[in-house]
Amino acid sequence: MDDAFVIVPPLSYRPPNANDFPESSSWRDALFNILSLIETTNDSSRLPIVLFKTDKYVCMYDKFPKAKYHCLLMPRRQRGEETIFNTVETLNDVTPYHSDELREFHILGKNIARRLQESIQNTSDSVQITIKLGYHAIPSLKPLHLHIVSSDLDSSYITRRNHVQSFTSSSFFVTPDALENHLESAFVSLHPPMSLFVDVRMQRAQSILESAPMKCTKCDRVALNVPDWKRHNQYCTAMLKQTRSKGSLNSLLGWCSREYYGVAASRNPNFVKEINHIGFSIFLPQRDLGYYSWGSKHVPYKPLRGIESEDEILRCINVSDKPARLKPIIGQQVEFQSPTQAVIKNTFPYGQIMAAGLYVASMRGIDINATDFCFGGSVLGMLATRNSSGTFIASFIPGTRCILVVNREAYSENLASSGFQFERYATGKDMNDTVDTTTVNHLHTMRVGAKNVLFITEVHAVDETDSPIEIMASDPVIWGLNILLQMISSGSSRICYGQSDGQAIKNISLQSLSSVAQYFLQQQPCADIQTFEQNILSGMRDIAAQLVDGRLYRVNFSLKNIELVPEKDPIQCAVLPRDSVATRLIHSIMKDSAGAFERKRRLSEVDQNKGEC
Template sequence: MRSVDLVDELAASLQRQRLGDETGKFCKLPPPAKRFKEELEKTGFTIFKPISDLGFYEWEPDLEDHSQLGDISANEIKRQLHVRGKPARLINLRTIRLPFSFPDLPPQVYENIYPLARCEIAGIHVATKIRGLKLTDIDFVFFGGSTLSMLATQNASQKTYLVTKVPGTSVGIVAKDENYSFNLADPGFQFERLVTGRPVDEMEEPTFVEHMQVLKVGMYTILFIAKVDALKDGEPVEVTFSNPFYWDIKQCLQCVSTGSAILVHGRKNREKDGEHRGQLDSISIKTLRRLYEAKSDKLKTAENAIVQSLDDLKQQLDVCKACRDYEIIFSMEGHLNLRAKSGLSKLLPLSDVINALIVV
């Protein structure tokens, strides 16, 4: 056998061994979601491989009785968790009569602060203690649907993203740090209620359903935890009322992050004035494959950027000794760097709470 053939055979053997080791690590976890896996395979993505779907949980924030972020306890976190919670089911969209005018509702404004935000530890608790994931088997935990886009575009949105390590591990937690308010009376939230069969004028306190999945991204194993809007055949569905002009690659990567095989898009009337402005004119379903095909050239470039950013992030985290928050920044040359933040972590509670909630 030629030497080049021996090298190829050795490389193939090592690859088979590596894949076997990966399979063994996660053999006791649930398999990946069937529809999402099939749809992902129809795209041109080469770096994403679904490993396990860990299901859902619901976060039911107690707006009346809660501590400050730095004083939360393990029991307070558990009290706001509904580990069997799932998103509302998507209805038959053909039953919705169009065009549809959204009512002008009284504002229902909330601030994106704890307990409505900064509850990352809850997702890690469910993934490890309830669903059986071992943190030592993964490299990162990504929160939210925008983290992949941040890596792919070198944070073109200029939002603040933080990373910290789970104490006692090399696992990095990445999440967006953003203070904003949201209004449940807005048409976007009304549209979500409409397509899941709830009254659009429903006055509700905010609750959030998160989906957990493990993906191989390049050579890294990542637990993705992201809010989802609806459920179809047991799998997550993305729902949006936004303008496609601004999607670029973000919407496709968000579907990957949430594990959504399809996106339900409501198109609004965009007349500058008139009685029909803002009404719902049409509803369409876009598959992950269609979203990929619409931006395939940019997404091929994005894959390389994601892998490079993950390499940089892993290398930077491995030399960070202190378990503190770091801001993710990018150099002019496109390399990811970390800038240490002062004060208490925004991503994790105190160590005794961490130890009570998660399994390393």
């Protein structure tokens, strides 16, 4: 281990004021917000909430210190870099594969602890206080954070039983040594270690918080209640017990075997398996951010730049909606109906609604600043085939370095068409209903190569586990690679399709993503997945390299190479509302999400009341 990475200078502990900490949309995102503040602040070593940082890690003061000295050590979020820590949110995401990184992290933590110990050497506290390191077996906050905390636990912020237990229980407070020993045990006794994850015994850990006796850390006296524990703790004069750490194992840590595909795997394991089964290696699903619906309420068309306020967008979003469940229709035959014609243009508010997806993604904890790209549903296909059957526009999302790429082609759709009829049939709706224009969208992130990509795509249905299913009234073979990449963009591991002869849909079947791929590759023996992957990665590189300013660019092709050309009609081809509106929509989440969220709630109540009257 190269100690140079983790050398810590002498530290002086100067806890900040509570209002030095950034406001957070939700307490769950508090640490993420701090981490992105650190990345976006020019000289973040001057931030009062930071005690010490390196290129990879940051040690910040705890906002509610449970002892005279209390900090949190975390890996920094590194844009575009492959650090495994980026996907570790709790101890349950840790694998033996993380051993080396964790060891380095722990050495840094111990060195910080040593410096803190030095800094209190000459104070009256020096005799009684030692600095301890540990993770909470069940943390309240993500991502992974190591507590560096002094043994006194003398703090007005200790108010509840679980505060006491979480820092005094020798098993709930998981020391770095205990975690390292646990990981080490996988290499000794279990095989194969790479598919194993740490598994915290949740029930036992919870019962420690709730019902284990609260003991004094010095004399083991059992307290009657929290105030009793605090009173005794302040005046107990017994010597602090020396805790053994080397070689210790933690009784709350076990193992759980599952394949490693990233964080999203637990939500939609089939999708991840299918992608790997096809042979794609550049896609690593990360976070599944769920669904939201867009109901435009039959208002007139409007140019995106004509949107006056974010409320015009907020009122159309329903964050608790999800796609309808696919009905058991396999093998059935469906006659088409003759519903009322309903032609709609993909113009706002019936299209061009990426801003809504960005809003919901921010609300659900995506840091747009830490995201490299945001793609609509057909972008992967365009990059892979280098075929611009569409008008693709690339531009920075205002106020960020995140590149939004969407198909801005203007087209019309008829809700009476057979495709829409089949979608409604497959989800148990009235085939003749051409009035409801609500669409449901899925949000998820993937690593694509070394980049973080947010996907905002429409989905038609979900299966019994609420995973997306593509629905299509034609044989997917016709669509070839595009449908494959559209499914990947929407996070769909299956497609429900039937063959249409104009009168009816026949042979409705359900196929997996990999069988669609297999069929496509059979039809086109010259096609190979690796070439498509290279096209996608080099396309993303080209776009990032050529996007030099805040203007709108059209994605053109010359000899299959991507060329960004400044869009001649940036007003007409806008992909987001004007900057002031878009910025408030996306960034208000960080600073003022409570306000935006409350406003959204009030608006939806108003709309509901209208409906009821």
